[in-house]
Amino acid sequence: MATPKIMLTGDRPTGRLHIGHYVGSLRRRVELQNQGDFDKMFVFIADAQALTDNTDNPEKVRQNVIEVALDYLACGLDPEKVTIFIQSQIPELCELAFYFQNLVTVSRLQRNPTVKTEIGMRGFEGSIPVGFFTYPVSQAADIAAFRANVVPVGEDQRPMIEQATEIVRRFNHIYGDTLIEPNIMLPDNQACMRLPGIDGKAKMSKSLGNCIYLSETAEEMGKKVKVMYTDPTHLSVNDPGHVEGNTVFTYLDAFCRDEHFGLYLPDYANLDEMKAHYMRGGLGDVKCKKFLEKVLNETLEPIRARRLEFQKDIPAIYDMLRRGCEDARAVAADTLADVRRAMKINYFDDEALIAEQVKRFAQD
Numbered sequence: 001m002a003t004p005k006i007m008l009t010g011d012r013p014t015g016r017l018h019i020g021h022y023v024g025s026l027r028r029r030v031e032l033q034n035q036g037d038f039d040k041m042f043v044f045i046a047d048a049q050a051l052t053d054n055t056d057n058p059e060k061v062r063q064n065v066i067e068v069a070l071d072y073l074a075c076g077l078d079p080e081k082v083t084i085f086i087q088s089q090i091p092e093l094c095e096l097a098f099y100f101q102n103l104v105t106v107s108r109l110q111r112n113p114t115v116k117t118e119i120g121m122r123g124f125e126g127s128i129p130v131g132f133f134t135y136p137v138s139q140a141a142d143i144a145a146f147r148a149n150v151v152p153v154g155e156d157q158r159p160m161i162e163q164a165t166e167i168v169r170r171f172n173h174i175y176g177d178t179l180i181e182p183n184i185m186l187p188d189n190q191a192c193m194r195l196p197g198i199d200g201k202a203k204m205s206k207s208l209g210n211c212i213y214l215s216e217t218a219e220e221m222g223k224k225v226k227v228m229y230t231d232p233t234h235l236s237v238n239d240p241g242h243v244e245g246n247t248v249f250t251y252l253d254a255f256c257r258d259e260h261f262g263l264y265l266p267d268y269a270n271l272d273e274m275k276a277h278y279m280r281g282g283l284g285d286v287k288c289k290k291f292l293e294k295v296l297n298e299t300l301e302p303i304r305a306r307r308l309e310f311q312k313d314i315p316a317i318y319d320m321l322r323r324g325c326e327d328a329r330a331v332a333a334d335t336l337a338d339v340r341r342a343m344k345i346n347y348f349d350d351e352a353l354i355a356e357q358v359k360r361f362a363q364d
Helices: 019-035 047-053 058-075 091-103 106-110 113-122 135-145 155-175 218-226 247-255 258-264 271-280 285-343 351-362
Strands: 006-011 040-045 083-086
Touching (some): 006 135, 019 058, 019 247, 040 058, 083 285, 091 135, 106 113, 247 271, 247 285, 258 271, 258 285
Parallel strands (some): 006 040
């Protein structure tokens, strides 16, 4: 019997989602949903994980759960095809994470590149919250609880999926073949692997304030494009320019299609021609940014419009999330039942154990 094809991925509700989330994972999720190749798809709002570095500001997390849900629906996720749920409402995830903690060492967590980067970004070097430090374990539990074998994420999450695979493999080695090993699914466009911030920093991040949000107005987005980092050596239009490390061209790599040139910049047939002109000189940054603004608006305008429609009935969004949590919890509970059996801590439904103990004590 073939193994079911199950996808799981999610986002932390620490703010609205941005275009880095969109090209890194969200756009792909919608495509996969519409292809219909998966037996089950789970997308969750990781509020419990968000609290690991927002302990003193739970209201921030609470308010952003609905923001993320709206972004999901606006981007095209369909709750009839995808189970959308809230992490904290599935207590089985905490139980599985607790068991998983015994399968990984402190030194292994310390070597996780993603953990090291995130700790540095948040200034936690001297005093790391345990929950934040162990979030790779929690993430492994999220994946394993739903038996997900496909996890679409950005390149920066590769170490996390590798660690989840190690934990699942170790569990199966000790307790028997019980859980499914996950496989990472990366963006198929190299520029989407890790979209930089508008300031040219390596990663677009809410905490760094260098994002373009999916729900921004066209005017707000346009202001950010105007100040976007380009090539500091391209001082005048006639100067030869560099496209590598130039945020404008990185974004065009992620969003631009050949047909955009016919619509908005007929001087060129495709992006390669535009890049060639920029590199030999004669193409100004302002013109490039105006083109990028039009390309981004074409992508984001339908998302903005759908979001405004969904915002008209917020109780319906919470009802959708409640139903998703009920469905997700049932699946996680089934997995936890298998885990308890494998670990031999299913005391009350193990009839063989009870019969064995009856026989044992009858002989005394």
